[in-house]
Amino acid sequence: MRPRATCTLKVLFFILASVCAWYSGYLLAELIPDVPLSSAADSIRSFGDRLVLTAPTPKRQKCDHWTSCPPNTYAYRLLSGGGRNKYAKICFEDKLIIGEKTGNVGRGINIAIVNYTTGKVIATQYFDMYGGDNSGPMTKFIEGAPAKSLLFMVTHDDGSSRLNDDAKKAIAALGSKEIRNMKFRSSWVFLTAKGFELPAGIQREKINHSDNAKNRYSGWPAEIQIEGCVPREAS
């Protein structure tokens, strides 16, 4: 073959190759779905994630429950104080209604009153049962709770030293089986309803007595908790 012909062939081959390359690029572009590059990258990444994580990440539930509450219920979690510095906490519908962060927790008995119809907090207060004579004000507070309200009670540190008989009577009248068993620094949590009945079978009360020989925090009892779901008012 003469050199000139070789050259022409080379040029022809080059043009043919270019057309082929362009055409295959064009085909690819047509075949790839019309999505922005970033989301295509995302889906590739999420596919990669799915390959790595065989189980889906657990979803965080209201009030840090393990399983979610059914629809039309309120989630709650009551935690007593533990040791000297772990403050009591009350969570309702995923909102901290009593706790250190909300600045409304203290030594003694901590109480929150919630409107059962709306789920809105009506009042919160703590009553020092060690340093002051607060049984009277606490009894008034409890008795002042309107009908159709939920009452949540948790101890922090000591809730018994100056808890008098009238106060115990008022709390027992709301269904507490343990209030009369309170001792120095017993941990106690209690949920009750005023003006209606809570369904049987939901966690309502727990107590643990301080025992210097066994306590997790020497002189202070361990935190205890109850949690669950309160069915909302049928509408």
Ligand SMILES: *[C@@H]1O[C@H](CO)[C@@H](O)[C@H](O)[C@H]1NC(C)=O
């Ligand atoms: C609770 O909420 C309902 C509905 O808004 C209202 O009618 C009722 O008066 C409230 N109760 C209290 C004690 O605020």
Ligand SMILES: *[C@@H]1O[C@H](CO)[C@@H](O)[C@H](O)[C@H]1NC(C)=O
């Ligand atoms: C209750 O307190 C005792 C020590 O007084 C402890 O051994 C026990 O584990 C506590 N129970 C709970 C549920 O915290």
